[in-house]
Amino acid sequence: MDSKRNRKLGNKYLVLFILVITIWACKNEPELEIEQEETVSIKAPEPVIEFGFNLDNYTVKRDTIRNGDTFGVILERNNVGYPKIFNIAEKAKDTFDIARSLQVGKPYTLLCAKDSLETATCFIYQPNLEDYIVINFQDSIKAYRSKKPIKYIEKTATGIIEDNISLTLEAQGLSPRLAYKMADEIFAWTIDFRRLQKGDRFKVIYTDKYIDDTIYTGVDRVKAAYFEHNQEPFYAFEFMTDSTKGIMDYFNEEAKNLRRAFLKAPVKFSRISSRYNLRRRIAVYGYKVRPHKGTDFAAPIGTPIMATANGTVTKSERRGGNGNYVKIRHNATYETQYLHMRKRKAKVGQFVKQGDVIGWVGMTGNTGGPHVCYRFWKNGRQVDPFKQKLPEAKPISDSLKIQYLDFIEPIKFELDNINFKPQITAEEEMLETVIQQSNS
The missing domain is CATH 3.10.450.350 (Nuclear Transport Factor 2; Chain: A,)
Incomplete structure (x- = not known):
C-alpha cells in the first residue's frame, strides 16, 4: 500500500514539476513581435x-x-x-x-x-x-x-560710391527705383548726385512690394535714409503731414523739410530733349525765331506723367498743337502744364498730390517724337523752372514737430546701427568664389 501511495505522490510531483517548468519556459520565451500595418494618409491637394x-x-x-x-x-x-x-x-x-x-x-x-x-x-x-x-x-x-493680395517686406541696404549711385545699387542686384527715390525725390534739393565723390556712402531702410507673395513689383517706399557726402551727414525720414490728403514728406533729424514744392521733372528716368529757349530757331520753319516756352522731357510712349507739386487741376482737354494736356494751379503764384499726352488721367477740379500720375506720354498735337512738354507759370507768365528759386515744401507745423521727433527716434537708432558692408573688388569676389567652390 505504501509503495502504491508513494508512486501516486511521485506522479503528482512529476506533473507539478513539468507544469512549473512549462510555465517558466513560457515566461522566458521571447515575445513575438506583431507587425502593425502602417497607415498612409493621402492629403487632399490644396484648392487653387x-x-x-x-x-x-x-x-x-x-x-x-x-x-x-x-x-x-x-x-x-x-x-x-x-x-x-x-x-x-x-x-x-x-x-x-x-x-x-x-x-x-x-x-x-x-x-x-x-x-x-x-x-x-x-x-x-x-x-x-x-x-x-x-x-x-x-x-x-x-x-x-x-x-490681389499685397505683401510689404521691410529691408535695408548700404553702399559706398565708386562711380554713381545707380551702379552701386546695380552691383548689389537692387532696384534702380531705389536710386531714383534717393536722387530725385528725397535728397534732390540737398545733394547734387551728378557730383558725388568716390567714398560717399549711404544707408537706407525701405519697403519692397510683392503681389500674391511671388510677383516683385519694386520698391514701394523709403522709410529712412542716411547719405554721407563729402564727409557731411544727411538724414531723411518719411512722415505724414496731412492724413486727410495722405501727404507724405521727408524731413531731416531736426524736422526741416528736405523737399522743394516742385519735383525737378514730371517723368522718371528721362532726358531733356529741348530746353526753355525764347530765341530758338527751327530749320523746318526757315530758321525763324520760334520761342520754346517749355522744357521737353523725352520718354517712351506710355511713360507715366506726374504732377510736380500739390495742386488743383484747372484744365484737362485736347486742343490744337498742345494735344492732350493737363494744367494745374498750385497756389496764387505757380501753375504747371503738361502737353502731348497720349491719354489724360486727371479731371478738372481734382486735387492732385506731388508725384500723382495725371496722364501718359504720347505724341498728340504738334510733336516730332514721344515726350512731355512741361510748362511753368509764375504770376501768370511762362518762365524757365530751372532758373527759378523755387520755394521749399511746406514746413512741419509746431504742433507736429514734437510728434515727429518722437516718431523718428527709434528709426534713427535703427539707421545708425546698420553697418556699412565693405566694398569687395572684382578680384576679391573672384577669389572668394574659387574658395567656396574648392570647399564644396
Whole structure:
C-alpha cells in the first residue's frame, strides 16, 4: 500500500514539476513581435484660389487682349450668345466700361463651365499687376473691382560710391527705383548726385512690394535714409503731414523739410530733349525765331506723367498743337502744364498730390517724337523752372514737430546701427568664389 501511495505522490510531483517548468519556459520565451500595418494618409491637394474663385471648379482659359478683340468677340468665341453679351455689358457699364477700356496686351482670364461646350461664365480683366475687374455672369450678373493680395517686406541696404549711385545699387542686384527715390525725390534739393565723390556712402531702410507673395513689383517706399557726402551727414525720414490728403514728406533729424514744392521733372528716368529757349530757331520753319516756352522731357510712349507739386487741376482737354494736356494751379503764384499726352488721367477740379500720375506720354498735337512738354507759370507768365528759386515744401507745423521727433527716434537708432558692408573688388569676389567652390 505504501509503495502504491508513494508512486501516486511521485506522479503528482512529476506533473507539478513539468507544469512549473512549462510555465517558466513560457515566461522566458521571447515575445513575438506583431507587425502593425502602417497607415498612409493621402492629403487632399490644396484648392487653387485666385481672384476669389476656386479655379478647380472651372476650366480656366488665360489670354491677352489682341488687335480686334472686344468683350463681345471674346465671349462669342467661348459660346456666349449675343443677346446675353449685350445684357452683361449693359449691367456692368457702371462698374467698368467694357467697350472702351480693354487695352491690347493686357491679360484676361475666362472661367468656363466643365462641360463639353466649356461655356464662359466669368470674365476677369487685369489692367495692371495689382488690380483686376470681375464680370461674373454665372447666375446673376455681377461686376466689381478688386486687388490681389499685397505683401510689404521691410529691408535695408548700404553702399559706398565708386562711380554713381545707380551702379552701386546695380552691383548689389537692387532696384534702380531705389536710386531714383534717393536722387530725385528725397535728397534732390540737398545733394547734387551728378557730383558725388568716390567714398560717399549711404544707408537706407525701405519697403519692397510683392503681389500674391511671388510677383516683385519694386520698391514701394523709403522709410529712412542716411547719405554721407563729402564727409557731411544727411538724414531723411518719411512722415505724414496731412492724413486727410495722405501727404507724405521727408524731413531731416531736426524736422526741416528736405523737399522743394516742385519735383525737378514730371517723368522718371528721362532726358531733356529741348530746353526753355525764347530765341530758338527751327530749320523746318526757315530758321525763324520760334520761342520754346517749355522744357521737353523725352520718354517712351506710355511713360507715366506726374504732377510736380500739390495742386488743383484747372484744365484737362485736347486742343490744337498742345494735344492732350493737363494744367494745374498750385497756389496764387505757380501753375504747371503738361502737353502731348497720349491719354489724360486727371479731371478738372481734382486735387492732385506731388508725384500723382495725371496722364501718359504720347505724341498728340504738334510733336516730332514721344515726350512731355512741361510748362511753368509764375504770376501768370511762362518762365524757365530751372532758373527759378523755387520755394521749399511746406514746413512741419509746431504742433507736429514734437510728434515727429518722437516718431523718428527709434528709426534713427535703427539707421545708425546698420553697418556699412565693405566694398569687395572684382578680384576679391573672384577669389572668394574659387574658395567656396574648392570647399564644396
